[in-house]
Structures are given as C-alpha cells and as structure tokens.
Amino acid sequence: MILVEKDLIHKAKTKIILFVIDGLGGIPRPEDGKTELEVANTPNLDALARKSVLGLINPVAPGVSPGSGPGHLSIFGYDPIQNEVGRGVLEALGVGMELTESDVAARGNFATLNDDGIIVDRRAGRPSDQDAARVVELLKENIKEIDGVQVLLQHVKGHRFVVVFRGDDLSGRVLETDPQQEGVPPLFPVPEKREAERTARIIWQFIQKAHYALLNEKKMNCVLLRGFSKLPSLQSFADRYKMDGVGIAVYPMYKGVARVIGLNILGNPQNFEEEVRILEESWPDHEFFFIHYKDTDEAGEDGDFDRKVAKLEEVDRFVPRLLALKPDVIAITGDHSTPALLRKHSWHPVPFMICGPYAGPDDCTAFTERQAKHGYYGRIKATDLMSLILANAGRTKKFGA
Structure with missing residues (x-):
C-alpha cells in the first residue's frame, strides 16, 4: 500500500x-x-x-x-x-487461544460418514453448540498427546472446532483433509514439503484416534481438518x-x-x-x-x-x-x-x-x-x-x- x-x-x-x-x-x-x-x-x-x-x-x-x-x-x-494467514490460526485466535510461534493450528469440522466411509454431511447436521461442545470434550479426554506433541482442542461454534498441535519441529505445510464436498471420502493429510512429513503423520494419527473416539456418535462421527497454519508476523x-x-x-x-x-x-x-x-x-x-x-x-x-x-x-x-x-x-x-x-x-x-x-x-x-x-x-x-x-x-x- x-x-x-x-x-x-x-x-x-x-x-x-x-x-x-x-x-x-x-x-x-x-x-x-x-x-x-x-x-x-x-x-x-x-x-x-x-x-x-x-x-x-x-x-x-x-x-x-x-x-x-x-x-x-x-x-x-x-x-x-x-501475508498468508491460515484458517486454523484465525479460528484459534478467534476463540481466545494464545499461540506460540511453533504451534500448528487447524480448523476442524465435525462431519457424518456413512458405512462406506463417504461423507454424507460436511456439517454433521449442524449440531447445537451444546452437543458439539460435548463431543469436543470427548476428544479432549481421549487425545491429549501424540508422539510428544501436545494436542489442544476447543469448540468454536456449531460443528466447528479448533485443534492446536504444540511441539517442536512442526510445519503448517500440510494439505487439508476436507474435500469441500459430499459424496466422497475425506482426504489424507499430505505434506507439501519434506519438513512437514512428521506433522502430517501426527495429524493422521489424530484423525484415526478421533474416528475411534467417535464410533458411538451417529452424526458427528468424523473430523475434517483444514487451514493448517502457524502464527504469522504482521x-x-x-x-x-x-x-x-x-x-x-x-x-x-x-x-x-x-x-x-x-x-x-x-x-x-x-x-x-x-x-x-x-x-x-x-x-x-x-x-x-x-x-x-x-x-x-x-x-x-x-x-x-x-x-x-x-x-x-x-x-x-x-x-x-x-x-x-x-x-x-x-x-x-x-x-x-x-x-x-x-x-x-x-x-x-x-x-x-x-x-x-x-x-x-x-x-x-x-x-x-x-x-x-x-x-x-x-x-x-x-x-x-x-x-x-x-x-x-x-x-x-x-x-x-
């Protein structure tokens, strides 16, 4: 300007x-x-x-x-x-989370998968804040740490939540798992660069652990993640x-x-x-x-x-x-x-x-x-x-x- x-x-x-x-x-x-x-x-x-x-x-x-x-x-x-700012950072700051320079934040959606692993509702029927917050607490209880990396979760609004991965040598250069459409399966967290390979593996483990924790949920039985990012300097x-x-x-x-x-x-x-x-x-x-x-x-x-x-x-x-x-x-x-x-x-x-x-x-x-x-x-x-x-x-x- x-x-x-x-x-x-x-x-x-x-x-x-x-x-x-x-x-x-x-x-x-x-x-x-x-x-x-x-x-x-x-x-x-x-x-x-x-x-x-x-x-x-x-x-x-x-x-x-x-x-x-x-x-x-x-x-x-x-x-x-x-000045690229990822969705994860914006959502985390928006709910009042304090981020460090090494954190990787992501925006999460609860979604509904059918028995074939296909997304049938990207917003899990738009759950109430109360119901979605309950499921976030369920994830908190079951997923606290992965491979030495702390996992922080917070409900945002409706089907939305934030996940922050806190640890050393993390990268925000991971592709989203949300295909942005229904009728297809979730995507894998693919590293954009070699330096992001460990981060992608941790994210994949989080997704698997979340899937297991949500087995008894009828609608919120899947997590879709996007906007992997680190705090920028603006x-x-x-x-x-x-x-x-x-x-x-x-x-x-x-x-x-x-x-x-x-x-x-x-x-x-x-x-x-x-x-x-x-x-x-x-x-x-x-x-x-x-x-x-x-x-x-x-x-x-x-x-x-x-x-x-x-x-x-x-x-x-x-x-x-x-x-x-x-x-x-x-x-x-x-x-x-x-x-x-x-x-x-x-x-x-x-x-x-x-x-x-x-x-x-x-x-x-x-x-x-x-x-x-x-x-x-x-x-x-x-x-x-x-x-x-x-x-x-x-x-x-x-x-x-």
Missing part, C-alpha cells in the same frame, strides 16, 4: 465504521435476472448509496474465489498473497494506520482476523443486535470500528436465495443506528460474494460504498452490484479500499512537492 510505504498517513480526530456484510455479492437468478441485493427491500442502504460513492472490489484477483481470511485481510489493506493495525481500532463480531473466525492484525475485540455478542449495541456503547472510546454480519453468507452457502434476501433486509434495519452515531466515514462492503445459485464463495466482484463529507456522491441510486458497476470508484483491488477510507476520513498526507 503506497500510503504505508511512503508514510502518507497521519492521525486525525475522525471516526470510521467499516461494516462487512459477509458473502454480500450475488449473481442474477434465471427467473427475473436479479441478484439477492436487487430483490431485497433495503431502503436504508439505498438511501445511503445516494449519499455515497460506490464501486466494486476484487478481494484477491479477478477469477479468484477467496476464503474469508484472505477476503478480510484484503479489506483491511493487507495483501493476502504476501504489522499491527495501529502502527500501520496510526489509529486505534476495534473489532466486533459473533463468529470466532472474524474475531481471529481482527486479532491477527492487532485489533482489540469488544464483548462477546451472540447476534447482530448485540454487536450494534456494543458499537453504540463503545463509540466514544475508539477511532476505527470493524463490525461484521455473517448470516448472508450462510444463506448463500445453503443455496437459499430467499433467505439471503431476508437477511439483507434484516441488515438494512440496523443502518439508521449506525448512522445515528454520526461517523465521519462509513464504508460498507463484503469480504467476498456468495451467490445462492453457486452455494459457495465465488470470484465475482463485491459492491462497496463509502459515505463521508468528501466522498461524493456519484449517480448511483441503490446499493446493488449493477449500480456499483457504474459507481465513481469503478472496480478496484480490495487492498486499496482502506486507502480510500483513510483519505475520506482526512487521515492522509499529500505525496510529493
């Missing part, structure tokens, strides 16, 4: 809200040619769009479907190619942007993304209503607020177009409360697109809008993909979004004489 490389950022008495609507973007459905955003009744987002400048972001690069980690890092202005948000930043999110994954760049996490909200309340209560105390909404992404991944529309309409009802705080700049976007038609993250660009006293507006009249395509900012790299936010907040210097 040029603003960072050329030391063009300065402090200012301005406040910023970055609101990330997870999986925001979509693609048109065949019956009427409209996306979820175009079908949704979002009067508050549309009214804000008329006061804002719009555009589209490529979270990583054209044609690349990003994971949530790279998508968020890009929005925060960190190049996700140069420049902190405060040092990079010369301002105090905080994050507010329900899901640990997004708390982890915030923590890995040094944002302080506020509260422990269980829903978006609680997130907004925490934002309101803490408004006098900080300069930059990252707030996250998850439900749109889940609806898209479930292939439920109408539910994603409903979740966008739910989000819209909170916009007046965000604006009532009178932020100097509010930016709204998504970390990636999750079209219901595809049922997964996609490569499609994501709409964004920035509202501030110097932002615009342009001629866009609604917050949709089609409108954003004609916005003043055009199509940009997601890593440039923070530069625009900072500039609109009066936090940048002139470059050159």
